[in-house]
Every structure is written in structure tokens, then in C-alpha cells.
Amino acid sequence: MFFTFFILFIRKIRITLGLKNILRFQTEKKYLGRHPPFRPGSGAWRFRKVKGNLRSMGFNLSRYFIKYFILACLFMILLGPTSALANGLVVEATLGFNGTFKLNSWTPLTVVIENRHRGIQGILEIVVTSGSEYQNDVYQTNYTMDVDLPTYSKKTYGLTILIDSYVHPLIIRLRKGKEVLFSESINLREHYTTKPLLLFAGDNLQNLSPMVTEDFQTVYTPARYLPETWYGYQGIKGLILKASLWKNLQPKQYAGLAQWIKTGGYVITAGGLQESSFPLERLEQLMPLRVVGLEQVREISALRAFCGYKLIHRDPFLLLKITAPPSETILRDGDRPLILEKGVGLGKLLFFAFDVTDSSFRDWPGRGAFWEKIWQMGPVADAAHFQPEAKKLFSPLLSRMPARFPSFLILFPLLLGYVLLINLFLKRIPQKRTQALKDLLPLTLAVLLFSSACFGLSWLTQTRYKLSSNGILHLKITGPQAPAQWNYYLGIYTQKDGEFRFPLGPEDPLLTSIPPALIDAYQFYTYTLHESRGVRSLRVPLHRWSHRFFSLTGFRELPLQAQARFQEEGISLSIENRSSFSILNCLVYFGGRLFTLGNIGPEERLNKRLSLTPQGPGIPFTPREVEVMLKAGLKDGPMELEMEMTKNLWFSIQERSQYKIDRIFLVGWIDSQSFPSPAKPENLFPSRVHILEWEIPLET
Amino acid sequence: MKWNFIFGESEKDLSPVFSSNMVSITMGSLWLMGIILVLTWPYSFLFQYLEGFQIPPTFLCIFVGGLIMISYLNLRSALGEIVPDSFFARLEREGVTTFEEERDYLTYGFPQSLFHTLVFHLLLLPFLIIGAAITGISWSNFFLGLAILFTASLLCRQVSFFLLLTLGRWQVSGYVGARLFYFIFLFATAFIAPFLNPVLLLVKLHYGERVPFGPVIHSLFPFFAVVLSSVLFFLLLNQGIIRRHNRKRSRA
Numbered sequence: 001m002f003f004t005f006f007i008l009f010i011r012k013i014r015i016t017l018g019l020k021n022i023l024r025f026q027t028e029k030k031y032l033g034r035h036p037p038f039r040p041g042s043g044a045w046r047f048r049k050v051k052g053n054l055r056s057m058g059f060n061l062s063r064y065f066i067k068y069f070i071l072a073c074l075f076m077i078l079l080g081p082t083s084a085l086a087n088g089l090v091v092e093a094t095l096g097f098n099g100t101f102k103l104n105s106w107t108p109l110t111v112v113i114e115n116r117h118r119g120i121q122g123i124l125e126i127v128v129t130s131g132s133e134y135q136n137d138v139y140q141t142n143y144t145m146d147v148d149l150p151t152y153s154k155k156t157y158g159l160t161i162l163i164d165s166y167v168h169p170l171i172i173r174l175r176k177g178k179e180v181l182f183s184e185s186i187n188l189r190e191h192y193t194t195k196p197l198l199l200f201a202g203d204n205l206q207n208l209s210p211m212v213t214e215d216f217q218t219v220y221t222p223a224r225y226l227p228e229t230w231y232g233y234q235g236i237k238g239l240i241l242k243a244s245l246w247k248n249l250q251p252k253q254y255a256g257l258a259q260w261i262k263t264g265g266y267v268i269t270a271g272g273l274q275e276s277s278f279p280l281e282r283l284e285q286l287m288p289l290r291v292v293g294l295e296q297v298r299e300i301s302a303l304r305a306f307c308g309y310k311l312i313h314r315d316p317f318l319l320l321k322i323t324a325p326p327s328e329t330i331l332r333d334g335d336r337p338l339i340l341e342k343g344v345g346l347g348k349l350l351f352f353a354f355d356v357t358d359s360s361f362r363d364w365p366g367r368g369a370f371w372e373k374i375w376q377m378g379p380v381a382d383a384a385h386f387q388p389e390a391k392k393l394f395s396p397l398l399s400r401m402p403a404r405f406p407s408f409l410i411l412f413p414l415l416l417g418y419v420l421l422i423n424l425f426l427k428r429i430p431q432k433r434t435q436a437l438k439d440l441l442p443l444t445l446a447v448l449l450f451s452s453a454c455f456g457l458s459w460l461t462q463t464r465y466k467l468s469s470n471g472i473l474h475l476k477i478t479g480p481q482a483p484a485q486w487n488y489y490l491g492i493y494t495q496k497d498g499e500f501r502f503p504l505g506p507e508d509p510l511l512t513s514i515p516p517a518l519i520d521a522y523q524f525y526t527y528t529l530h531e532s533r534g535v536r537s538l539r540v541p542l543h544r545w546s547h548r549f550f551s552l553t554g555f556r557e558l559p560l561q562a563q564a565r566f567q568e569e570g571i572s573l574s575i576e577n578r579s580s581f582s583i584l585n586c587l588v589y590f591g592g593r594l595f596t597l598g599n600i601g602p603e604e605r606l607n608k609r610l611s612l613t614p615q616g617p618g619i620p621f622t623p624r625e626v627e628v629m630l631k632a633g634l635k636d637g638p639m640e641l642e643m644e645m646t647k648n649l650w651f652s653i654q655e656r657s658q659y660k661i662d663r664i665f666l667v668g669w670i671d672s673q674s675f676p677s678p679a680k681p682e683n684l685f686p687s688r689v690h691i692l693e694w695e696i697p698l699e700t
Numbered sequence: 701m702k703w704n705f706i707f708g709e710s711e712k713d714l715s716p717v718f719s720s721n722m723v724s725i726t727m728g729s730l731w732l733m734g735i736i737l738v739l740t741w742p743y744s745f746l747f748q749y750l751e752g753f754q755i756p757p758t759f760l761c762i763f764v765g766g767l768i769m770i771s772y773l774n775l776r777s778a779l780g781e782i783v784p785d786s787f788f789a790r791l792e793r794e795g796v797t798t799f800e801e802e803r804d805y806l807t808y809g810f811p812q813s814l815f816h817t818l819v820f821h822l823l824l825l826p827f828l829i830i831g832a833a834i835t836g837i838s839w840s841n842f843f844l845g846l847a848i849l850f851t852a853s854l855l856c857r858q859v860s861f862f863l864l865l866t867l868g869r870w871q872v873s874g875y876v877g878a879r880l881f882y883f884i885f886l887f888a889t890a891f892i893a894p895f896l897n898p899v900l901l902l903v904k905l906h907y908g909e910r911v912p913f914g915p916v917i918h919s920l921f922p923f924f925a926v927v928l929s930s931v932l933f934f935l936l937l938n939q940g941i942i943r944r945h946n947r948k949r950s951r952a
Contacts, residue, residue: 048938184900396745405746405834414738418826419730426727429718446821454826458833462746466836493750493858516753524753545755598741 023356045071061112088117089182090202092613093172095191102165102235106510108227111157111172114375115149122176126163138168141523142515146532147174155520157253159531160232162512166192185670197373201226202245216375223480227294228252230259230555231510238266238378238572242357246282249519254282261282262483263285264556266378271320272355287328287342287349295336300354302333307373309366317360320353322478345482349378349417392648393548396641397472397491403465406457414457418450466495467542469502472641473690474649475558475670480697483555489514490550494542504540509554511538518551562696564664571610571664575600577612581675583692585670587629587655590662590698596629642669642689647691666694706815714798717816719821721783726823729769731908733827736765738920742834743914748825755835760906762831764899770820770853771886775878777816778860790870801865802946807940812858817850841905842845844920851927852898856882858934890914895922 096331111124120507124145131137143161163170167183195217198346202223216237223245233256241257243525246269249257258341261267268282271291304310324340329338340351354361361367386463425443471490478485488509492500504511512525524546528539540548559578564571571590577583577600588610595610595618611617619625630643646667653665670690709719716722742756777781780798783789791870800809821828823903832842858876867874889897894915904917 026931229822395747399745401747401750405742406830408743409740411830414737415826415830419727419734422730422823423727426718428725437760444822447825451825452830454830455833458830462836463833493747495750496838543910546753547750559948566733691857 005043015285019501035180039442045455067171067293070566075219082316088115089120089174090114090116090675091172091174091184092181093184093186094225095170095186095188096115097188097197097201097219097225098215098261099191100193100197101163101191102197103166103194104162105235106160106162106227106229107235108225108229108232109143109161110157110225112154113147113149113157113174114154116152119153120147120149120174120176122149122174122181123175124157124159125171125175126159126161127171127173130165130166132165137525138514141526142198142528144528145528148342158250160229161191163188173305177267197235199236199239199689201239202242207424223248223253227256228251229256229508229510230263230265231553232256233260233265236265236376238268240268240270242278243269243283243351245270246280249282258286258344259481259555261347262351263485264379266348266350266609268374270354270356271322272318283351286344287324287325287351288342288553289322289328289351291320295321298462300338302331302338303366303370306331306339307365307369309369311354311360311364311366313363315359315360316353317358322351322353336590346479346563348377348378348570350374357619390685392644393472393489393641394547396644397470397489397549398493400470400548400641401465401468401491401494403468404461404524408459411454411457414453416449421446421450421564438603447507462495467498467500468493469500473653473672473675474645475690475692477560477694478560479695480561484560485553485555488552490552492540492542492548492550494547495545495546496542498542500538500542500548502540504536504538504552505535507554507556509534509552511553512551514549514551516547525618560694561667562694563699565699567609569611569613569614569682573606573608573610573664573696575606575666577602577604577606579603581670582687583668585630585632586666587620587626587650588664589650589657590618590664592621592654594621594625594629595619597666597668621650621654623651624649642691646691649691653693661698663698666692666696668692670695703897705778708799708922711796712798714780714800715782715816716818717781721784722777725773725782726820729820730823731768733762733824735910736761737827737830755907755910757835757843757906759831759835759837760902763849763902763906766824766828767849767852767898767902768886770817770824770849771856773820774813774817774853774857775860775882778813778857779864779874779878780792793869796811797949800861800944802949805935805942806882808936809861809938809942813854817854817857817946820853821846821850835906837905845902845905848920851924851931855927855931855934856885857876858938862934862938866936873890888929891907892895895919896926898923900931901945930942 008280025079030351048684085591090113093115094110094112094634095101096107096109110128113124124147126143128143129138130141131139141162143159144156145159147155147157149155166188169187170333172182172184172186173180174182174684193217198216198218200218200220223241224288226249228250229252232240239257246254257265257267257316266301280289284290295318297319299310300319319336319338322337322340324337328342329337330341331337336353338353342349342351346609366371422443425439425446429439436683462583469490469492471488472490474487476485476487490502494500511529513525516525523540525548526541527550530537530539538550560583561576561578563574573588575597580602582602583600584601588595588597590610591612593612595606597606600606619629627643649667657663657665668691670692672690675690706717708716713719723868738757739759740758740761744760767853774908783793803931804810828842830844837845853907856878859881860874861879863874863881867877886897886899890900894900895917900917901920901923904911904920909916
């Protein structure tokens with residue numbers, strides 16, 4: 001800006017070369033003989049002297065130069081801090097796994113912010129826009145996080161976001177109050193894929209897999225981009241991670257990875273030279289193995305039986321000597337364990353005793369078949385999962401909200417009485433004018449009394465419940481060592497504008513918004529997931545007379561054990577409840593028959609034999625029988641929503657397990673008051689009862 | 701303190717608050733408000749309104765109905781149209797200068813206007829509270845709605861009294877002029893100056909950001925600024941006219 005002013009107000013520039021010209025100054029002697037225009041020594045006189053000196057050097061200044069020079073300096077002073085601050089922030093964002101993410105899946109986003117100026121406390125905001133203008137269902141989901149950047153600091157922030165549309169760009173903003181310090185948009189078209197990802201995390205993993213398959217997309221990513229949440233791996237089919245990198249993961253990344261494995265993830269980890277030197281503490285927490293040394297080999301013959309190709313290399317390569325339980329070794333070469341497999345919860349962890357980044361493996365022609373076999377060994381996702389229909393859930397949940405209109409049958413007589421009373425008082429005033437002032441007092445009291453009564457009646461039934469929420473929790477246990485998956489359907493109902501905040505607790509559940517039934521309601525669909533000091537919360541802007549539904553999914557270890565063994569003409573069932581809550585009205589399903597187990601109290605063990613003979617206690621599964629048996633177990637009056645959802649669950653079970661004889665299904669209710677919450681909020685699941693669904697493997 | 705404007709029923713009282721005819725008309729407005737409440741009562745369950753993202757219309761209908769009724773009653777009261785039902789009532793009042801026209805407006809006529817408007821609002825208060833509570837209106841919006849009703853009806857009364865002072869009582873021009881102002885202020889301003897229209901402002905309080913028709917009015921301040929300024933203007937104007945008339949009479 002200063003340079004612009006300089007150019008504008010210099011009429012001509014003549015550079016005078018040579019010392020002689022520079023030394024040729026105009027002095028006050030020019031004015032000898034004439035009345036000097038300025039008092040010698042004054043500012044104007046000095047300016048004329050400077051101007052004269054400059055003119056002699058070839059610079060011809062405009063008389064407005066000084067004025068605009070000062071303005072330019074002031075302008076620079078005002079702009080200076082802002083421009084300096086803007087230049088003081090360097091933000092680098094990496095979407096997905098090294099720039100690739102799977103559409104309609106939760107995706108990690110890593111943002112590295114470097115602050116080269118004064119400290120900043122603000123909010124990092126990620127805006128994901130979904131929907132289509134054509135269908136008029138555009139809405140935004142905001143993911144925000146508190147940031148604290150001291151002077152000259154650099155921090156990495158990891159978020160997990162859900163992107164279900166590539167049409168609109170992803171916006172990354174850094175705010176301080178209402179001021180936007182930084183804003184960037186990322187075009188998603190270049191980054192998305194619709195295939196599940198095969199993830200290779202670490203260095204030197206490029207070109208590791210020759211698989212070019214239409215079913216999966218192979219992605220190579222540094223380990224620092226791995227997500228910090230378990231659901232950040234939602235689009236991942238499998239992850240290959242070098243064993244030495246486990247210790248380099250951030251605590252949150254390790255926790256997220258471990259949780260993902262327990263909830264159905266598939267991780268392959270390979271050992272090499274580094275793994276022999278450093279302890280594998282984190283890995284050993286999931287898979288009991290011990291590295292005892294290294295040995296050099298030239299071939300691994302056992303791989304021929306595994307994938308059809310023997311691994312031979314001209315140069316010797318290293319193999320880790322490990323000790324592990326025999327039950328976990330799925331491939332050994334002689335007495336050397338080569339591949340270990342450990343089921344962790346619902347997922348699987350594989351360990352290779354050889355280095356897949358070594359040239360011996362890279363040059364191996366059988367690596368394609370090897371990887372194909374490895375991917376086939378991954379855990380199979382439970383495709384048939386009970387998902388209640390939204391329509392069948394919304395109305396019952398809505399009908400259970402506490403707010404009600406005041407009863408018309410109470411209010412109508414009240415107002416009728418008011419009008420008649422006022423009529424009585426008003427008619428008396430003209431008739432007895434001398435006592436009119438005395439009649440005004442009871443009139444006023446009547447008005448105030450009836451107004452208070454109307455207010456009180458409406459407050460009791462409606463006004464105090466202007467904002468309310470409820471929900472229903474569905475717990476599912478699959479497998480003996482697996483954590484229980486819980487799904488909580490949260491409904492928020494409001495008659496006023498404002499904001500609703502719901503802390504998500506330390507379990508870090510996966511939260512998704514359930515679409516509204518009305519297309520026009522998408523304008524109310526925006527919400528924010530905010531993270532502050534490691535705790536996430538849901539923030540929903542409220543619009544009067546609207547509702548919102550969310551689905552939360554998480555996993556929790558439950559102290560429940562069960563064993564079912566198939567015996568002659570029956571099943572021996574043993575259920576151990578080591579929790580502090582009771583499981584009420586338990587029903588068991590097997591082979592088209594229902595069996596009643598009753599209630600299982602806390603710290604109770606139930607042993608029962610289920611006879612499968614036609615004369616046994618089992619009742620053939622029919623919708624009517626299900627309803628009768630459910631109602632028989634009710635204690636505190638009808639619970640339509642729980643009844644309806646449990647019935648639908650039973651129908652879903654019958655459909656899924658029609659031809660399966662390797663498991664039995666148990667469904668019961670848990671009193672919500674006694675169900676423990678791991679930390680604040682004390683009642684994370686405000687509902688009446690929780691529905692428990694338990695798949696118990698049947699041993700023969 | 702002169703109480704004529706509250707209880708008086710002589711020919712010199714323009715529109716006593718508790719005269720027999722006024723009481724009948726006031727009771728009629730109460731019954732009408734009750735009918736509006738019955739007609740606009742949400743007979744469906746509350747959750748069904750939430751499920752359909754619908755807002756019960758009770759607040760809007762009650763307040764707009766109250767606005768129309770109170771403003772019109774104030775208009776008629778200020779024009780002196782509400783007289784006893786006897787055959788000679790109008791004859792007795794022809795050419796009679798009422799107390800409102802001869803006494804100081806600031807100490808008599810204006811307090812009467814305020815008091816009468818307040819009485820109307822107090823009598824309708826239970827209906828207004830129920831209407832606001834059913835629609836889930838906040839306290840601040842409820843009082844804003846009351847303020848809109850009060851100021852709008854007071855302005856109608858001021859303007860009508862001005863027309864009475866300038867054009868005379870029971871004149872066709874005054875009759876038409878007052879109703880023309882009523883129509884323009886309550887309805888026509890919706891098309892000319894929406895920020896001045898009290899009905900649209902009540903619609904804004906009812907629907908919030910989800911106004912289904914008309915422009916979105918972001919602030920009620922311009923309305924109150926204009927209306928209160930107008931009230932003050934007509935107050936001074938009416939006071940000046942009454943003093944001028946009194947001077948003329950004293951000279952005569």
C-alpha cells in the first residue's frame with residue numbers, strides 16, 4: 001500500500017547517477033535577495049530544504065506526498081497485526097487415510113496447526129454438508145474441538161467425521177469467537193471411494209500387495225493418520241501394521257485400534273529386525289506372545305500348504321523366534337511359529353513372524369495368493385443385525401414424552417366459571433355505583449386468581465416439559481468373550497428455540513442422526529459434535545415444535561456369562577449374572593420353540609435343562625404366543641414401546657436363525673435404574689427398561 | 701380525583717368504563733374470546749404436533765383476536781359511540797361537551813384511555829395466558845405480545861379521539877376516518893410497511909424463524925418506536941386541541 005502511494009504521487013523519477021549529483025544540494029542561498037517564504041528553522045522551511053535536496057537527486061515530489069505518506073503509514077499500522085496474524089497460522093489437513101476415505105463411513109481427519117504468532121484459544125470447526133439442493137434436503141453436521149495454541153507452537157488434532165456426500169466441499173475453519181482466523185475447503189471428489197479399504201500403515205509398505213481387486217481399495221498411509229476412535233475404522237476391511245509401530249501410536253490411537261479389534265476389526269501385524277530389539281508391550285496386551293530371538297533362513301516351506309507357494313530367496317532373511325500358545329498358532333514351519341491368530345472379542349489379530357517389507361517377501365511370486373488367503377481369514381461381519389424400523393420407533397417414543405396439553409375438560413369449566421363470575425361482578429358495578437370501588441377489588445382478585453390457575457395448570461402439564469428427551473436401549477451380546485454392543489435411540493422433543501446439549505460420556509459412542517420423516521424438516525437437521533478436554537458432547541440447535549432422533553452405538557463389557565450344551569433331546573443351559581442388575585422376563589428361542597426362564601437376579605446363577613421333545617415345556621413360536629408370554633412378564637403396567645420393540649426383535653431373531661442350530665437366543669429386559677453408567681452423566685440412557693438380546697453359542 | 705370516567709353514566713361522560721352498555725359489550729368480547737379458544741384448541745395430542753413439526757395456532761388466534769377486539773372497542777369508546785340503549789340517549793348527548801373534551805387531557809382523558817385499555821387486557825388475561833402456554837411461547841415473547849396489543853389499541857384510541865375533537869361526535873367523516881385508520885394500521889401496513897403491522901409481529905412471535913408468509917421481521921424495536929412516538933404525538937396534539945377549544949369557549 002505504501003509503495004502504491006509512493007508511485008502515485010511521484011510525478012517523475014530521474015535517477016541521477018554519480019556522486020556529483022547526489023552532493024549537489026540546494027541551499028538556502030537560493031532565496032538570497034528574496035523574501036524567504038518560510039521562517040528559517042521552521043518545519044516548512046526544513047521540508048522545502050529536503051524537497052530541494054531530493055529534487056537535485058532527481059526525485060520530484062508532489063506537494064501531497066507528505067499527507068498521503070502519513071496516511072499510508074497509518075494504514076499499514078492498522079493492517080499490520082491482522083496480516084501478521086493471518087500469516088502466523090499454518091494449517092495442514094489430511095483427510096482419511098493419506099487422502100483417501102470411504103464414502104458413507106466414518107473417516108479420520110488429521111489437522112496440524114502451527115502458530116507462529118501470539119497464543120490463540122479458539123475452536124477448530126469442520127463442516128460436513130450432506131444432501132442435495134435438488135431434493136431440498138441439504139443440512140450440515142459440524143465437528144468442533146477446543147484448541148489452545150500457545151505462542152510458537154504446533155499441535156495435531158485428530159477428529160473422526162462421517163462423510164456421506166462428495167458433492168459439497170469439506171470446510172475446515174479456525175475460529176476465535178466470531179472471528180474466522182483460517183478457512184479452507186477440500187474438494188471431496190478427488191478423495192472418496194466406495195470400496196472398503198485395505199490399509200497398509202507405516203513406512204516402506206508401498207507396492208506391498210500386488211492385489212488389484214475390484215472389491216477393495218488398497219491405501220498406504222503413515223501411522224500418524226490412524227484414527228483415534230474405534231469407529232474411524234468403519235470403512236476398513238483390514239489393517240496391516242508393523243509390530244514396531246504399535247509403541248509409536250498415540251494413546252488415543254492405540255485405544256481406538258484395540259477397541260476396533262474387539263468390536264470386529266481385523267489387524268495383521270508383522271515382525272522384523274526392530275521387533276526383536278524393542279518390547280511389544282501393547283501388542284502383548286492383546287496377543288500373548290514373546291519374542292525370544294532372531295534366526296536366519298533361506299526358505300519357508302510351510303507357506304506352500306498355506307497359499308500354494310513356498311517362500312525361497314537367494315539371500316537369507318530374518319525370522320522372529322517367538323513363543324506363543326499352540327492354540328493360537330495357525331502356521332508353523334517345523335517348530336517355528338510363523339503365523340499366530342488371536343480372536344479378540346469379535347475381531348481378529350494376526351501376527352507374522354517374518355518381515356513383509358523385506359525384499360525376500362517383496363520378490364516372492366506367491367505374495368498375491370498369500371494376501372488373498374489372509375484377507376479371507378478376516379472376521380465375518382454380522383450382516384443380519386436387528387435394526388428397528390424408524391417409523392415404528394418414532395411414534396411410540398414421541399407418545400411417551402412427558403409434555404401434554406392441559407386437559408380441555410378441566411380448563412373449559414374453569415374458564416366458563418371465570419366468565420360467569422366476571423359477568424356477575426361487572427353487572428353489579430353499574431347497579432350499585434356507590435359500592436363500585438369495593439366491587440373492583442374482588443373483580444381484580446378473580447382475574448388474578450383465574451390467571452394463576454390457568455398458568456399453574458399449563459405449567460404442570462406442559463410448560464415445565466418444554467424440552468424433554470427419552471429413548472430406548474438395545475443391548476446385544478454375541479459370543480462368549482465379546483463385549484456387548486449397545487444401541488441407544490435418543491429422542492429430543494422441544495416446544496421452544498434454544499440448544500440441547502447431551503454429554504456422550506467416556507465410552508465415546510458412535511452417533512448418527514436418524515433422518516426425519518418429513519422432507520421439509522431437513523432445515524432442522526443440523527447438529528454439532530463438540531469435543532472439549534477429551535469429552536464429546538452433542539449440541540443440537542432447537543427449533544420450536546420439532547423433534548430429533550439420534551442413534552448412539554457403543555460397546556461395553558458386561559459381567560454376564562452363559563454356556564449352552566446340546567445333550568440328548570435337550571439343551572443344558574447355564575447363565576451366570578455377576579452384575580448388579582436383574583434380567584427380567586427371560587425367553588429363550590431354539591428350533592422354532594420358545595422357553596420361559598423367568599427372572600435372573602443379580603449375582604445369580606441359573607441352570608436349566610430345555611427339553612426339545614414335543615411334550616416338553618417349549619411353546620411353538622407364533623406372534624400370538626410371543627405377545628402372551630411378554631405380557632405375562634410385565635410387572636409395572638403396560639410398556640407399549642418395549643413390547644413392540646421386543647416383539648419385532650423376536651420376529652427378526654426367528655427370521656435370522658431359521659436354519660441355524662449352532663446357537664440359542666435369549667431376550668430379556670433390564671431395569672434402567674439399576675443398569676450402571678461408567679461415569680457421569682449418571683443416567684446416560686434415560687428410559688424405562690433396556691432390551692437385552694443374547695446369542696449363546698451351542699456346544700455339542 | 702375524578703372517577704366519572706369509571707362509573708359515570710351522565711351525558712357528559714364520553715365512554716365510562718363500567719357503564720351498563722360498556723359492560724355488556726365487554727362481556728360479549730369475553731364470550732367471543734372463549735369461542736375463539738374453543739375453536740382453536742389443539743384437540744390432537746401434543747406429540748402429534750411435534751411429530752408433524754406443526755405449531756398449535758392457539759396463541760396467534762387468541763392474540764390477533766384480542767388485538768382486533770380491543771382495538772375496535774377502544775376506537776368506538778374514543779368516538780363516544782357506546783352510549784346507553786335508551787331511545788333518547790343520543791338526543792341527550794347531541795351538542796354536549798363531554799368531560800373528556802373539556803378537561804385537561806393529560807390528567808383526565810389520557811389516564812382514562814390507559815385505564816380502560818388496561819381493564820380490557822386484564823379481563824382477557826386468562827385467555828391470553830392459556831393461548832401462550834399451549835403454543836409454548838416464552839415469557840419474553842408473551843410480554844412482547846401484550847405490549848403489542850396494548851400499544852396498538854392505545855394508538856387506535858388516541859387517533860379516534862383526535863378525530864372526535866377535530867370532526868365532532870357522530871359525524872360520518874369521523875366514523876369512516878377512524879375505521880379507515882383502523883383498517884390501514886392493523887391490515888394494510890402488512891403490504892406497505894410490514895415492520896409496523898401488529899398482526900405480522902404477532903405472527904413472528906408465534907412462528908419465530910419459521911414464518912410461513914410475509915417478510916421476516918427481525919426486530920420489534922421499529923414498531924414500538926413508531927407507535928409510542930405516535931401515541932406521544934397524538935397525546936400532545938389532543939391536549940393542544942382541547943386547550944384551544946377551552947380558550948375559545950372561555951372567550952365566548
